[in-house]
Amino acid sequence: EIVLTQSPGTLSLSPGERATLSCRASQSVSSSYLAWYQQKPGQAPRLLMYGASSRATGIPDRFSGSGSGTDFTLTISRLEPEDFAVYHCQQYGSSPITFGQGTRLEIK
């Protein structure tokens, strides 16, 4: 099973700042089958990125993803108030599918 470790656990930043979230895999994620989801309180997760670097439909271009192999990054270039949420990474290339434990992005 591929274990995904997200860091930091909590990230405290101000609107307008840049956010960098990390997702590290215990073994290589095949073909960059890595997705990122955003989840706000009381809501279902929403797909942000897939294939490590492709934005889902309707996702603003301030969100970007990068990485390959075992190290992946989600970057939010300039934080908007609505970006403060929990972010989850997921690998979907190997069975079983696994998620990271999440990074909480909070307002400083």
Place this chain on the structure above:
Amino acid sequence: EVQLVESGGGLVQPGRSLRLSCAASGFIVDDYAMHWVRQAPGKGLEWVSGISWNSGSIGYADSVKGRFTISRDNAKNSLYLQMNSLRAEDTALYYCAKGSHYDILTGYCNYWGQGTLVTVSS
């Protein structure tokens, strides 16, 4: 518009069974894999199970293997999760999610329902 509506959750005693359902609409259900993902209170997401478009490929998390059974009825645009021998640690919000591809692997979850809460307690 893609819609996924889960039902069947509730309070159940340890060791008992429960069957979750997910009604899908707004897309051709036959073409896509479907998944169940759960989230324990205050915790992260955990993939539970997935099923390919034609039920030919099925996968489970180790934590539920042998106790849970996923199935689908494309004619009814529905997904199911039969949960047996329930444990306290199965307490969670269970989400139904649409896969982006026909197979379980190589596809991410591009649409999610709002979830149905399962509480296992005596």
